[in-house]
Each structure stands twice: as structure tokens, then as C-alpha cells.
Amino acid sequence: xxxxxxxxxxxxxxxxxxxxxxxxxxxxxxxxxxxxxxxxxxxxxxxxxxxxxxxxxxxxxxxxxxxxxxxxxxxxxxxxxxxxxxxxxxxxxxxxxxxxxxxxxxxxxxxxxxxxxxxxxxxxxxxxxxxxxxxxxxxxxxxxxxxxxxxxxxxxxxxxxxxxxxxxxxxxxxxxxxxxxxxxxxxxxxxxxxxxxxxxxxxxxxxxxxxxxxxxxxxxxxxxxxxxxxxxxxxxxxxxxxxxxxxxxxxxxxxxxxxxxxxxxxxxxxxxxxxxxxxxxxxxxxxxxxxxxxxxxxxxxxxxxxxxxxxxxxxxxxxxxxxxxxxxxxxxxxxxxxxxxxxxxxxxxxxxxxxxxxxxxxxxxxxxxxxxxxxxxxxxxxxxxxxx
Numbered sequence: 001x002x003x004x005x006x007x008x009x010x011x012x013x014x015x016x017x018x019x020x021x022x023x024x025x026x027x028x029x030x031x032x033x034x035x036x037x038x039x040x041x042x043x044x045x046x047x048x049x050x051x052x053x054x055x056x057x058x059x060x061x062x063x064x065x066x067x068x069x070x071x072x073x074x075x076x077x078x079x080x081x082x083x084x085x086x087x088x089x090x091x092x093x094x095x096x097x098x099x100x101x102x103x104x105x106x107x108x109x110x111x112x113x114x115x116x117x118x119x120x121x122x123x124x125x126x127x128x129x130x131x132x133x134x135x136x137x138x139x140x141x142x143x144x145x146x147x148x149x150x151x152x153x154x155x156x157x158x159x160x161x162x163x164x165x166x167x168x169x170x171x172x173x174x175x176x177x178x179x180x181x182x183x184x185x186x187x188x189x190x191x192x193x194x195x196x197x198x199x200x201x202x203x204x205x206x207x208x209x210x211x212x213x214x215x216x217x218x219x220x221x222x223x224x225x226x227x228x229x230x231x232x233x234x235x236x237x238x239x240x241x242x243x244x245x246x247x248x249x250x251x252x253x254x255x256x257x258x259x260x261x262x263x264x265x266x267x268x269x270x271x272x273x274x275x276x277x278x279x280x281x282x283x284x285x286x287x288x289x290x291x292x293x294x295x296x297x298x299x300x301x302x303x304x305x306x307x308x309x310x311x312x313x314x315x316x317x318x319x320x321x322x323x324x325x326x327x328x329x330x331x332x333x334x335x336x337x338x339x340x341x342x343x344x345x346x347x348x349x350x351x352x353x354x355x356x357x358x359x360x361x362x363x364x365x366x367x368x369x370x371x372x373x374x375x376x377x378x379x380x381x382x383x384x385x386x387x388x
Contacts, residue, residue: 128161132168139175147198151175155205158213165213172202173220182226182246195230203227207235207255219261238276318357342366 131153138150151172158168180199206220219239226246233251238258246266254274264284273293283303287310294314301321309329317332319339329349338357347368352358355375363374368384 128157128164131157132164136171139171144196144198148201151198151201151205155209158209162213165210166215166218169206169209169214169220172206173222176202176206176222176227177225180225180227182224182244195226195228199227200230203230203232203235207232207237209236211236211238223261313351337362347372 135150135153135157138146138153141147141150154168154172158165176199179196217239219241220237221241222237222245223241223243224245225242227250228246228248229250230247231251232255233253234255235252236256237260238256239260240257241261242265243261243263244265245262247262247270248266248268250267250270252270252272252275254276255272256276257280258276259279259281260277261281262285263281265282265286267285267287267290269289269291270287271291272295273291274295275292276296277300278296278298280297280300282305283301284305285302286306287302288306288308290307290310292310292312292315294316295312296316297312297320298316299319299321300317302325303321303323304325305322306326307322307330308326310327311331312327312335313331314334315332316336317340318336319341320337321341322345323341324344325342326346327350328346330347331351332355333351333353334355335352336356337352340358340362342362343365345366347363347366349371350368351373353373353375358375358378360378360381363378364381364383368380370380370384372380372384374380
């Protein structure tokens with residue numbers, strides 16, 4: 001029911017009783033003026049009435065009419081009540097109809113919103129696909145600046161689209177592998193050519209990616225690549241496959257290499273200070289002269305690794321596997337060697353002064369000589385008398 005209809009009904013219900021009261025008053029005044037005589041008196045109409053008798057007859061007649069009017073009024077009131085109930089029911093039904101219509105409108109609006117969202121998502125997916133395709137095309141350009149544009153365009157897409165994040169990382173690692181493939185003639189070189197600008201840009205984007213978007217238990221594939229002198233400072237390379245990669249003089253300061261595969265990688269004179277190498281696989285890796293000061297090598301696999309002359313001062317080697325590792329001339333001062341496996345490790349010339357949690361039993365399984373500097377609280381094993 002509309003507002004105008006409700007207002008009209010309310011006015012009608014006010015006017016109706018007022019009109020009834022007014023009519024009742026008029027009727028009462030008129031009744032007194034009427035010559036109302038009871039039926040019983042009509043039988044004796046020849047009888048002369050006294051004033052008192054006349055007034056009594058008049059009163060009785062009026063009372064009879066009033067009783068009749070009461071019956072009429074009751075009937076009228078009942079009709080008014082029925083009238084009110086009818087319009088109340090009609091108003092309730094109108095309100096229900098309005099609520100149903102409003103609900104249908106809301107459902108339609110929700111359906112329209114869902115459709116609009118779906119269309120927007122489809123448009124966005126189409127736009128991202130077009131951007132992705134264009135960025136891939138830019139990577140094939142012979143112009144370095146254009147290739148850089150493609151690399152940073154892919155980084156932007158990876159930030160905008162979670163579902164495309166890992167695909168883009170795989171594209172960039174493939175780009176590095178194809179364009180920085182380690183060649184046989186470069187393996188023996190003292191120093192490889194400077195890393196290309198576009199390769200460095202791709203590595204930077206990979207290293208600063210949002211790792212929360214990485215699929216579980218997935219790692220980057222950069223194996224057998226030439227990354228000599230690459231700047232990977234604070235890069236997140238956890239679980240990355242860098243086996244046999246050339247990382248000579250690479251800047252990996254405070255990088256995250258947790259559980260990374262660096263087996264047989266060339267890390268000669270690499271900067272790994274403060275890096276997290278917990279659980280990393282470094283079997284057979286060349287870490288000669290590497291800077292590993294305060295690095296976390298807890299439970300790292302360094303079996304047969306070459307750590308000759310490496311700076312491991314303050315490093316955490318707790319539980320590390322240094323079996324048959326070459327630590328000749330390495331600086332292990334202040335390093336935590338709790339539970340480290342040193343069987344057949346070469347400690348000739350190594351500096352172990354103030355090494356923490358180093359036990360005599362560990363030294364007994366290793367090789368050393370008079371050039372090995374030991375903590376004051378540990379004696380030199382008897383078989384160290386002569387260098388092995």
C-alpha cells in the first residue's frame with residue numbers, strides 16, 4: 001500500500017467515528033421533538049393523558065428508539081471493524097508484496113553484480129594474457145633496453161596475478177639458463193666476462209619475488225649457469241637448484257639459500273657473509289677463499305667441499321656435515337661446531353681458536369698438524385704429529 005493510500009485510510013477511520021457521534025447527537029435532539037407514543041397507548045388513544053403520563057410515555061418511546069439505534073450502532077461498529085480489518089489485511093499483503101518485490105530486486109542486483117564481477121575478471125584475465133604475451137615478445141628482442149622492459153613487465157604481472165606468479169618465475173629462470181649457460185671454455189677461466197645487464201635484472205626480479213606466492217616445495221632452476229659476479233644480495237633463493245653453477249665472486253650477502261642445491265657449484269671467493277645456508281646441499285662445492293663470516297651452515301651438507309682459506313669466523317656449523325671437507329687454512333675462529341661431522345676433514349693450518357662447542361672426539365676423526373690453531377681447552381690428537 002502506498003503512502004497516499006495509508007494516509008487516506010487513516011483519515012477515513014478518524015472521520016467515521018466523529019461523523020457517527022455527530023449524527024447520534026442530532027438524532028437524540030430530534031427524538032425529543034418527535035411524537036413517539038408506545039404501542040400500548042394507541043389502544044387507549046381516547047384516554048386523556050396527564051402531563052406526567054405524557055412525559056413518561058414520551059420517555060419510554062425515546063428509550064425504545066435509542067435501543068433500536070444502539071442495535072444499529074453496534075451493527076455499524078462491527079462493519080467499521082470489519083472494514084478496518086479488511087484494509088489492515090490489504091495493507092499487510094501490500095507490505096508482503098513489497099518485501100517480495102524488494103527481495104527479488106536484491107537477488108537480481110546480486111546476480112547482476114556477480115555477472116559484472118565475472119565479466120571484469122574475464123576482462124582482467126584477457127588483459128593480463130595480452131600483457132604476458134607482449135612481455136614474452138620483448139624478451140626476444142636484440143635490444144637490451146627492450147629486453148629489460150620485458151623483464152620488468154613480467155615482474156609487474158607477477159605482482160598483479162597470483163596464478164601467473166610461478167609461471168613468470170619459470171620463464172625468467174629459463175631466460176637466465178638460456179642466456180647465461182656455463183660454457184666449457186669458461187669453467188677453467190680465472191674470471192668470466194661481466195654478467196650482462198638483462199641477466200642481472202632477471203636475477204634481481206627473481207630474488208625479490210613474493211615467496212608467499214610460490215607453490216609448496218617448488219624451487220627455482222638455475223643449474224649450470226654462469227653467474228660470476230652476480231649481485232644476489234639478500235636474494236631469496238631457498239630450495240633453488242644451483243648445482244654446478246658458477247658463482248665465483250657472487251654477492252650473496254644475507255641471501256636465503258636455505259635447503260638450496262649447490263652441489264659442485266663454484267663459490268670461489270663468493271661473498272656469503274650472514275647468508276642462510278641451513279640444510280643446504282654443498283657436497284663437492286668449491287668454497288675456496290669464500291667469505292662465510294657469521295653464515296648459518298647448520299646441518300649443511302659440506303661433504304668433500306673445498307673450504308680452503310675460507311672465512312668461517314662466527315659461522316654456525318652446528319650439525320654440519322664436513323666429512324672429507326678441505327678446511328686447510330680456513331678461519332673457523334668463534335664458529336659453532338657443535339655436533340659437526342669432521343671425519344677425515346683437512347684442518348691443516350685452520351684457525352679454530354675460540355671455536356664453540358668443539359669436542360676432542362671430533363678432532364680425533366679429522367686430519368690436522370702443528371699449524372692447526374686449536375682452542376686452549378683442547379689438546380692436539382696424537383695422530384696429528386705429522387701432517388697427513
